[in-house]
Amino acid sequence: MTSYWRNNRDRILGQMSIWFNRDEVPTGIYCDYKDCDYGAILPQVAVSGTLTRRAVEPTWMTASNAYEDRIGSELKGMIQAPPSYHFVGADVDSQELWIASVIGDASFSGIHGSTALGWMTLQGNKSAGTDMHSKTASLIGIGRDQAKVLNYGRIYGAGVNFAERLLMQFNRQLSSTEARSKSKSMYKMTKGERKYILNEEGRRLCEAFKDLSDRKYEAFSKNELRNLMDYHQIPSQHFMELIDKMVWDGGTESHMFNRLEEIAQGECPRTPILKCCISRSLVPSVVHNDVRFLVKSEDRYRAALALQITNLLTRAVCSYQLGMNDLPMSVAFFSCIDIDKVLRKEVTHNCLTPSNPHGLSGGYGIPLGEGLDVTQLLNRTKGSLEKDSTLPPATK
Structure with missing residues (x-):
């Protein structure tokens, strides 16, 4: 129960926090309580801290989900937007997986979904058990979340020995011989021979x-x-x-790995999309693919639509840079944009933990957020980024 707090306590208490005087707070965001104070944490973010220009920050960007048996795991949900403001953002859908698969597709034929990995990424469905993580899980008899760890480990270069050790951690009853056999089977199916x-x-x-x-x-x-x-x-x-x-x-990911190795072993390795070289700022342990904006509540749906358009343009640029002039609809938009009053992992989580026993709703009066796909956002905004007076009034 205390492991999460033990591992994160010093980083959390060491945050740079600023408390405002009353005359420094913008008019219109005071809460109804007389003893309410306003402050902000200044996260120490490297805004383009990685090779792919993702931000680097070791605490808030990597905060885990809230678990009922982990003290302090509600951490992210404690950061609240001020009255009349909302957080609008999204977790990029399978970012590394799509980039890896589209590089393989471009190298093989220049057509989206032309490799086994590319097709699985575009057409695979979590609910139907046909996505990459579900397929790996069924192949070697583990949970989908565990398969996800194995899959991303493999994409980042981990080998059979890593998979063997991980499988034995997941299942203490598994012998080293069985774990080795399952690992080899998985690598033969995915990476190939x-x-x-x-x-x-x-x-x-x-x-x-x-x-x-x-x-x-x-x-x-x-x-x-x-x-x-x-x-x-x-x-x-x-x-x-x-x-x-x-x-x-012979594997579902063979074309992708061949292209990645070709890039890595070149005289001057450069990423195929941004054309940039390896940097010392590449720190995998503190990187994340999450983006959040603090916007006025009345603008929250327009901001969410703008974020969807941004994703469309970004993925289009990636495809274009790889020589492909089209983009499949299944990867063009975020599957969901989060609109919320706090920075929790999922808008439907009440963040119930031993240190937050009443959850966000009972303890702080914070309702669940909204998760909207592109179709719902088009309906809310009438497909326009212009202001609309028919939007529901701002909530506190």
């Missing part, structure tokens, strides 16, 4: 070996290459002298 493209010398030798002569430009397995070397009586230590490059083959 390591194969080899021959160089000019290798292709010349291949032509003289009738079993492989018609495949000299294809990817070869290690066993096939050993057969080729045995035929020509070439010692095994000269294996790499016949290889032009190594590739992944």
Whole structure:
């Protein structure tokens, strides 16, 4: 129960907080209570702190969900918007997964969804159990949230050993042999198998070996290459002298990993969209894909629509930079824009914890927020960013 607070206490108490004098608070946002004070925390944010220009901040951007058995886990929900204001924002849907899959699609054919990973990302559905995380979970018999950890670990470069250790953490009854077998099965299905493209010398030798002569430009397995070397009586230590490059083959993510490795191993590695190089400011442990704006309550739906349009334009630029001039509807918009009075993880969470036993509604009188998709926002705003006098009045 105390683990979350123990791990975060010093960072929370060390925040830079500012309390306002009454004459410094803008007119119109005083609350009804005479003893109410107003203040703000100045988060120490590096606004473009990563390679992909995401913000870096170790406390508020990485705050966890509120759990009924974790003291202090309601942390994010304690930050409230002042009266007549709302927080409007969204958590980018599968950002890394989509970027990874669209790079693979662009490298393979230049068509969205042309690789197995790309198709699963565009068409997979969590409720139907057809998305990437659900598929991985069913393959190796773990929960979807656990599969999500494995999937992102793999995309960021973790190998079979990492997956094996993680599976044994998830299931204490699993032996190391079983965990190893499940890990290998998952990697074979997703990343594929390591194969080899021959160089000019290798292709010349291949032509003289009738079993492989018609495949000299294809990817070869290690066993096939050993057969080729045995035929020509070439010692095994000269294996790499016949290889032009190594590739992944036969997995749902093979094309994506091949392209990422091609970029990483180039003379001057640059990201394919922003064309920028690796920076020392890349700190994965404190990065997040969440964006929030504090807006006047009367403007909250227009701000949410503007955020949807921004996502559309951003994803369009990503596709264009990769040579694709269209964008699938399934990734064009945020699945949901959060409109809320506090900074909780989910607008439907009451943030009930041991240190907040009455929740946000009972303890602070804060109602649940709204989560609206693009269709609902178009209905609310009539598809316009202009002010509309028919909007419901601002709430305190």
